[in-house]
Amino acid sequence: MTSFLAGPLLTDLYEITMAAGYWMHQVQERATFSVFVRNPDHKRNYFVAAGLEAIIRELECYCFQNDDLEYLQSLKIFDPAFLDALGELRFTGDVYALPEGTLFFPDEPLIEITAPIIEAQLIETLVLNTMGIASLIATKAARCTHAAEGRPLVDFALRRTHGQDAGDQVARSTYITGFTATSNVRAGKRFGIPVAGTMAHSFVTAFDSELNAFRAYAATFPDAAIFLIDTYDTISGAHHAATVAREMKRRGHTALGVRLDSGDMLALSRDVRRILDEAGLPDMKIYASSSFDEFKIADIVNDGAPIDAFGVGTRVGVSADAPYLDIVYKLVRLGNRDIRKLSPGKVTLAGKKQLFRRVDEGGMFQEDVIGCREETLSGMLPLLTPVMRAGRRTHSARNLREIRRQFEDQTACLPERYKTIHRYEAYPVKISPRLKSMQLS
């Protein structure tokens, strides 16, 4: 059994050298770091928070192992007494965060961590890495979910994700934003996500004919067969699939459908639909899987293609049009001082924060206000909630179905104009007068 924990060495070296600097100079005040996403190129109208549960799991078990400390010792840059202190270190901080599945906007805090500065500094890289990939893909996948207008989507990205861990995170993030299943079996086991799959071209070519390949598959999965029909020619493939589906019907079974994987999806889907209908198989579904992302899904849905479900792979699994979030972790308070950074283009708002959202009488989002942690704004909902206190989680882990429901509830309340994938629509985000006044002092 794999724990899937990254462990404290998954960090930039400078987090540890800074920790050594704080330790030597006895800087041990409590620090608050705030995480937010910048949006300089305006490629996204909103983001979806994800990755929190993985962070909580890491922080609950945060501990340098002996072999970690031996490795650090071998670098010959650290005082042994500092490494002893590191061996004793656990995460004892408090964490406020947006629940996974919450929609958020540029510059809004999605997680704030308050802990003795050494602890809070050491976990920076881990927090950014974990929350970054999860929220990046959740955001990309949410756009696909909107574009598909209710048609099922299945994650097929594993072969092209950036490694193993990304494969699992893509399965999880696409599932919480509305995908129905993943092809990734490990993610299915790890997270309890439904798994789905059909066949590859190699299966078809491994038999002496396409017809016999379909027959073999139908015999193996008499109630779950989806035939990949483009290995040789999609139209003749559709006829072969229809032939085998009718044979199955005579034996009391039902073929689920066919999969298109290349060519002109609109024309082919229409031709294939007609072939299946004329064969008396109106219930057989058409699945399509050829470089789909939110843009291609929207186009084909608008064209009225008779495609029932999409396999979505590479372009969503790497968020190809925007393959990283500009996500940052900034010191905003130390002891009783609020802290700002003034580097050009990288100004940070000082102080512990709360994020507030105003909704209209129908529950639709109207505007957000970034305020101070301790303030209350009348008629507005605070969105950051405590998730860890003194290093322990405050609630048991939410299951993926709850997170999925959170995303559904949130998107139902997002006005349609922000769901467009074709142009930038800036959602109104303000700064509370009290927070603003703190920036001037």
Add this chain to the structure above:
Amino acid sequence: MTSFLAGPLLTDLYEITMAAGYWMHQVQERATFSVFVRNPDHKRNYFVAAGLEAIIRELECYCFQNDDLEYLQSLKIFDPAFLDALGELRFTGDVYALPEGTLFFPDEPLIEITAPIIEAQLIETLVLNTMGIASLIATKAARCTHAAEGRPLVDFALRRTHGQDAGDQVARSTYITGFTATSNVRAGKRFGIPVAGTMAHSFVTAFDSELNAFRAYAATFPDAAIFLIDTYDTISGAHHAATVAREMKRRGHTALGVRLDSGDMLALSRDVRRILDEAGLPDMKIYASSSFDEFKIADIVNDGAPIDAFGVGTRVGVSADAPYLDIVYKLVRLGNRDIRKLSPGKVTLAGKKQLFRRVDEGGMFQEDVIGCREETLSGMLPLLTPVMRAGRRTHSARNLREIRRQFEDQTACLPERYKTIHRYEAYPVKISPRLKSMQLS
């Protein structure tokens, strides 16, 4: 200790459903699958092979555990007798591959796997995922190495890579293609890569002044200090760094340098160089780290900016301009039949292959020929070498320094015109007459 093995469940479900189909129909011939990279958008002139060692490690230990089989049983789609067979299954195949660090070109085979079809099919996703991320980043990083013209590059990408595993793979792939170090401590430990790091803005703001922050860091790392100077203002930061460096000098220590992280890199590096020189610190280096990739590095090198080394992060860590390889795994031979696939735009060359390279008398690459595995082409070097036989590795693992040397040797032999990052230059890749004739039959 983590094994870092993905395990056999890191696969698309369809690999297992196809395996079940082969098992039920007793398709047990030996199959050869060939892996290659398509290059439809012409964003790369060459690719760098990487990821092979990770694949060999997975295949040597390939084994479904009991809890894997229980999970598959719980899906209620597999015959229990098939799952029993899966529990017994090990990888028994032969693997030919390009050594890591080898340059290759579109459509060339980089790995070919021959095994009983069930085994060869099951590992498809794992092979593509592993080789894909490693070669994607090695290729991107190689372009940076060329652009930097000998200046050291350090991998700073971990906070923005697609998860933990990607972070480690980015560190490894950038190192084998010429980077000098990584900030990723876990990758340093895991792969024996040198680690490097400086400080973050939070460290500077955690002290009552920038000057005192630099003094604290210098006291902690008297012989390894690099000061981040843009927290408030880069020019005054440079003066503060110079002040502290002179204090260190009087105590017999040497500051390594300063780091620029925002603003106009050309103008700032010139100003900072002058400040350091005028302070009698000509040996202090200038490091720069602000959204660098091969394009920005080439520009600043061409401008003659006095930058000594680059921290390279996000854009390389996700290969931002081309965030995935179009890498595929195709059945090319089954039993004694050569296999083709004819889907539009996705034609595959049938048969087991060898890749040959012709070099001139100076050793420079002239052209490649994709041929049959068994043929010899006079005066040309075969590049695919056996790396596993009957499921066991044929050689001990190569260490990263050997792989790095392989990359250096290869790039020294690549004509300059293919190293350009600004335009597509198609390297000549031919198909041998014998392989061509096999496609017609």
